[in-house]
Amino acid sequence: MAEKFRIENGLLLSDDQTIVRFTDGCTDEHSLIPGAHEAGEVVPCPDCDDEHRIxxxxxxxxxxxxxxxxxxxxxEDEPEA
Structure with a gap:
């Protein structure tokens, strides 16, 4: 997957990760998933062998x-005058 860049307010940004919550109550409640994802997508779980809906x-x-x-x-580190 090629990384996509955009410029906002002078910053060169990419969407490297997404914090997700899964619907099925996987024990990995708040996971970091590579790439940009939206609610409703099914993605591989980083901690188990299953896939979960976001x-x-x-x-x-x-x-x-x-x-x-x-x-x-x-x-506090500045020298005293």
């Missing part, structure tokens, strides 16, 4: 164009 889903986008170039010190 009751609710929350897609988690990943930003790819963020660079950290400087870390600000915590207030």
């Amino acid at each position: 009751t609710s889903a929350l897609v988690i986008p990943t930003a790819h164009n963020i660079t950290i170039d400087r870390v600000e010190p915590e207030p």
